[in-house]
Structure formats: C-alpha cells, structure tokens
Amino acid sequence: MTDSHEDVSDLLPLREPTFLILLSLAEGQKHGYAIIKDVAEMSRDRVTLSTGTLYEALARLLDQLLIERVEEPDEMGSHPGRPRKAYRLTLRGQRAVQAEVNRLQNLIAAAQQRLGLERQGSGD
Amino acid sequence: MTDSHEDVSDLLPLREPTFLILLSLAEGQKHGYAIIKDVAEMSRDRVTLSTGTLYEALARLLDQLLIERVEEPDEMGSHPGRPRKAYRLTLRGQRAVQAEVNRLQNLIAAAQQRLGLERQGSGD
DNA sequence: GCATTATATATCGGATACCGACGTATACAG
DNA sequence: CTGTATACGTCGGTATCCGATATATAATGC
Structure with a gap:
C-alpha cells in the first residue's frame, strides 16, 4: 500500500466549502x-453553498479522484428538476477528509498553546 | 460593546497562512x-510562508485593523538586513483569532459526528 | 578590503477557489 | 397553465496564495 497516487497531502488545506462537501458525502452518496441542503444543516446555516461553488467543486473533486459518480440503478424514480447525479467518496476521498481533520486538530492544538489554553465552548 | 466595527464574522474563514500569522503575533509583537520562522516552527515545518504571502498578508491585516505597527522605541539595535518593522495584534485581531478557533472547533465537531467519532491522534 | 552569506522588506504575475448572477430543465400543486 | 420548488450548469469578478525577482544591510571568512 501507500502508492504514490494515494498521497493526498498536496491537496491540503481544503477550503471550507470543499471540506463540507466531502464531509457531507462521508455520510453516504x-x-x-x-x-447544498445538508451542508447548510450541518453548519447550522452558517455555510450556504452557491450553485457555482458546488458544481465547480464536484467537477474538480471528480478530477482529483476524491469522489466518483454513482450510476444509481434506479430506485430514486420520480422527482422535480433535472435528472439527479449522485456522488460518493472514493477511498482516496476518505483519506483526504481524514487528513484535513488531522490538519485542523493540529491547528487547534497550536492555537490553544499560543492562546494559553483558555477554551470557549462552541460559541457562535 | 459589540460595536458594528468589532464584528469580525465577515472576515472568516481565514486561510491557513493568515491564521498562522495572527496566531504567531498572539504570542507577542x-x-x-x-x-516566517515562527510559523515554520509552530507548524513543525509543514507551513513555510513565502515572502509574497507574508508581506501581502501584513498589508491586508493592517488595512483590516487586525494588526498594527509597533514603533519599536529602539532596543533592537544592530542586525543584518533592512530595518525591521514590528507588528502586534489589535483587540480586533484577537477577536478574529478566537472566532476562527471557534469555527475550526465547530468544523471538527461536525466531522467527528459524520465520521463516527473515530479519532486519529495528531497523525502527520 | 572584498566577496559571500544570512537577514529582511517589497512587488509582481500566474493560479486556484469561491461566489453571485444568470440560464436551463422538469415535476407537481393550484 | 402558471407558479413554485427542485435540480444541474456556466461565467465573470475577486481574494488569497505562491514562486520569482529585486533591493538593502550587517556579519563572516579570507
């Protein structure tokens, strides 16, 4: 294992919208x-993705092999709007999410040292 | 309190280099x-700021009133290189750092929910 | 004395990601 | 059959980062 193409460190840091998109897909396809709706809910409406951000990000993430199309067998039959396109995380995408979480944790650890360890709960 | 000009939420998210610059200054001017050297050390050499990033960021942060020039009385007399310019965090800058830390903590909390709470230490 | 090195600030052009605005398409409710 | 919510897509503007380049100065080696 640890093929060269599995190294995901050069994709970091992820910007917030990109990270939340991947995190949303971590739950399932x-x-x-x-x-868009899931990210809004997950962030308690702090982050509302524009469609520009979303669809450009999906194209980029496909290209980077962090996500892949799901050819939904059928099942999600009738609904308003254009035909849906479903995506899911690849293994590589899962690694990228985990790597980004580690980066964030290291950042917070550094911050707590510098700020004297005083904590602030989840202040909004 | 809570004057309008004290609201820093529209400055978030901070990009990693910007956050680390402010965090470095949280220690002192x-x-x-x-x-540059402090950020490299703080991040265990993961982040090495280019001078372009640094000096452009300093100009921007001055403009946003997150940092201010310190007219060093003298004291740091002789040294190689051009005359130094020292900076320190403003109160507003301290608020921005804390707000960003809170954002990061919320992000990690959301991630841990989605990823099933499995933790990975400070993997590098 | 003089070249080299390490320190230090500054600017510029290219690249990337985000974002608002706009456009298209479709199903369902009234 | 008009409106509304759903759904995908593109484009231009903007902010930030980054590498390359330039400039300035003190200490070090010879």
Whole structure:
C-alpha cells in the first residue's frame, strides 16, 4: 500500500466549502442539490453553498479522484428538476477528509498553546 | 460593546497562512521575517510562508485593523538586513483569532459526528 | 578590503477557489 | 397553465496564495 497516487497531502488545506462537501458525502452518496441542503444543516446555516461553488467543486473533486459518480440503478424514480447525479467518496476521498481533520486538530492544538489554553465552548 | 466595527464574522474563514500569522503575533509583537520562522516552527515545518504571502498578508491585516505597527522605541539595535518593522495584534485581531478557533472547533465537531467519532491522534 | 552569506522588506504575475448572477430543465400543486 | 420548488450548469469578478525577482544591510571568512 501507500502508492504514490494515494498521497493526498498536496491537496491540503481544503477550503471550507470543499471540506463540507466531502464531509457531507462521508455520510453516504448524495446528489448535488442534496449536498447544498445538508451542508447548510450541518453548519447550522452558517455555510450556504452557491450553485457555482458546488458544481465547480464536484467537477474538480471528480478530477482529483476524491469522489466518483454513482450510476444509481434506479430506485430514486420520480422527482422535480433535472435528472439527479449522485456522488460518493472514493477511498482516496476518505483519506483526504481524514487528513484535513488531522490538519485542523493540529491547528487547534497550536492555537490553544499560543492562546494559553483558555477554551470557549462552541460559541457562535 | 459589540460595536458594528468589532464584528469580525465577515472576515472568516481565514486561510491557513493568515491564521498562522495572527496566531504567531498572539504570542507577542514580531517583525515579518521572525513570523516566517515562527510559523515554520509552530507548524513543525509543514507551513513555510513565502515572502509574497507574508508581506501581502501584513498589508491586508493592517488595512483590516487586525494588526498594527509597533514603533519599536529602539532596543533592537544592530542586525543584518533592512530595518525591521514590528507588528502586534489589535483587540480586533484577537477577536478574529478566537472566532476562527471557534469555527475550526465547530468544523471538527461536525466531522467527528459524520465520521463516527473515530479519532486519529495528531497523525502527520 | 572584498566577496559571500544570512537577514529582511517589497512587488509582481500566474493560479486556484469561491461566489453571485444568470440560464436551463422538469415535476407537481393550484 | 402558471407558479413554485427542485435540480444541474456556466461565467465573470475577486481574494488569497505562491514562486520569482529585486533591493538593502550587517556579519563572516579570507
């Protein structure tokens, strides 16, 4: 293991919208519009993705092999709007999410040292 | 309190280099080049700021009133290189750092929910 | 004395990601 | 059959980062 193409460190840091898109897909496969709603909910409405951000990010993440299309067998039959396109995380995508979480944890650890360890709960 | 000009939420998220610059200054006043070395050390050499990133960021942060020039009385007399310019965090800058830390903590909390709470230490 | 090195600030052009605005398409409710 | 919510897509503007380049100065080696 640890092939060269599995190294994901040069994709970091992820910007917040990109990270939240991947994190949303970590829960299971979703189509684009569902990701927008999920990210809004997950962030308690702090982050509302524009469609520009979302669909450009999906194209980029496909290209980077962090996500892949799911050819949904059928099942999600009738619904308003254009035909949905579902995506899921690849193994590489899962690694990228984990690597980004580690980066964030290291950042917070550094911050707590510098700020004298005083903590602030989840202040909004 | 809570004047309108004290609201820093529209400055978030901070990009990693910007956050680390402010965090470095949270320790005490520094000049530019010292920030570069400190950030490298703080991040265990994961982040090495280019001078372009640093000095452009300092100009921007001055403009946003997150940092201010310190007219060093003298004291740091002789040294190689151009005359140093020292900076320190403003109160507003301290608020921005804390707000960013809170954002990061919220992000990690969301991630741990989605990823099933499995933790990975400070993997590098 | 003089070249080299380490320190230090500054600017510029290219690249990337985000974002708002706009456009298209489709199903369902009234 | 008009409106609304859903759904995908593109484009131009903007902010930040980054490598390359330039400049300035003190100490060090010879």
